[in-house]
Amino acid sequence: MIRGHIIELKPNNVQANHFARACGVARKAYNWALYEWQRQYALDKAYREACLATGIEIDTKKLNKPSQAKLRRELNAIKRELFPYMLEVTKCAPQAAIMQLGDAYNNFFKGLTKYPTARKKGRDDKFSLSNDQFAIKGKSIRIPNLGWVRLKEALRFDGKIMSATISKRGGKWFVSVAVEMQASSLPTKKTGKSVGIDLGITDLLVLSDGTKIKAPNPLKTNLKRLRQLNKALSRTKKGSKNREKAKTKLSRLHYKIRCIRQDSLHQITTKLINDFDVLAIEDLNVKGMVKNRRLSRAISDLGFFEFKRQLIYKANEQGKVVKSVGRFYPSSKTCSNCNHILGKDELTLKIREWICPACQVSHNRDLNASINILNNATVILTAA
Secondary structure, three states: OEEEEEEEEOOOHHHHHHHHHHHHHHHHHHHHHHHHHHHHHHHHHHHHHHHHHHOOOOOHHHOOOOOHHHHHHHHHHHHHHHOHHHHHOOOHHHHHHHHHHHHHHHHHHOOOOOOOOOOOOOOOOEEEEEOOOOEEEOOEEEEOOOEEEEEOOOOOOOOEEEEEEEEEEOOEEEEEEEEEOOOOOOOOOOOOOEEEEEEOOOEEEEEOOOOEEEOOOHHHHOHHHHHHHHHHHHOOOOOOHHHHHHHHHHHHHHHHHHHHHHHHHHHHHHHHHHHOOEEEEEOOOHHHHOOOOOOHHHHHHHOHHHHHHHHHHHHHHHOOEEEEEOOOOOOOOEOOOOOOEOOOOOOOOOOOEEEOOOOOOEEEHHHHHHHHHHHHOOEEOOOO
16 A cells, blocks of 8 residues: 655755756656657658558568657667756656656556646646655655755655655645555454435535535635736736746645645545445546536535545545445436436426425435435445
């Protein structure tokens, strides 16, 4: 089991400048490798098509066959001449960036992600280190070509340190340390309880036992300030010091919103895992839902995907079970008492309470949905 611990760094100005240069090197290596991959792939494609058109057998030795390992060797051969500034930072920065590009292509070919795109300054400020290139001692981390940098707290997890990624968020620097931990030998607390979970907008969660959990809505709360900072940024001159200050303020607010959302979801998912052994959720089409212009901002503010991700990995750690009901199952329109299903136009989003025409039982829309989710979830999402 690999866990990540994100710790805020406390660099001085010299160290912060070094981090910025390392991020620039990683970004340059990634974008160079992306361009080379596309160029070599295009040459291979043109060669294959020419061979097929002329009836010539394809000579595999003439194919470039781009890969992350090959591109890393090519960069090592030319960086001293073309990119000498790369030697000023750790060698892991460009090498790890190209390996990450290789992972991005692998995920794309598997259909898991979209086609890789170029990294941008201010958005992708990060670089990675392998476990033999850094050391952690107490509240300090040693960075190659730089030395010891202070940490805001000590590493919490015990185990084999695998890697570290240093990144910038909201004008602050952080290190994410990946630690391989042994499976816990402590007995897991079992409650014998099961629960169905209906995700919503007004109430983030409605549980099948009647519990309602309100959504934190950090974006909605800070929307006025966010608009003010966006407007202030748009009025500054590109390349000016005032623009950099405005970008930093905006970045800090985005980071604050993200932290509030993450913290709230962590508290909610941890309590659910502690209180229940089996948790049933719905397989929502979030991409389709955000296409609704009236609901897209509210849905994005809730963090449905992050809730599901946290719930599954915490359930795996504690030996609990997370199940899912089919995406097209009409949980809200099905009577949990007699299984009567309402017609397409009988239950609009405005209707929160309804009476089953078959058995005359009164239902709260969200509570009824959570009960149906619990009774009909069959797809197990957690590890066996």
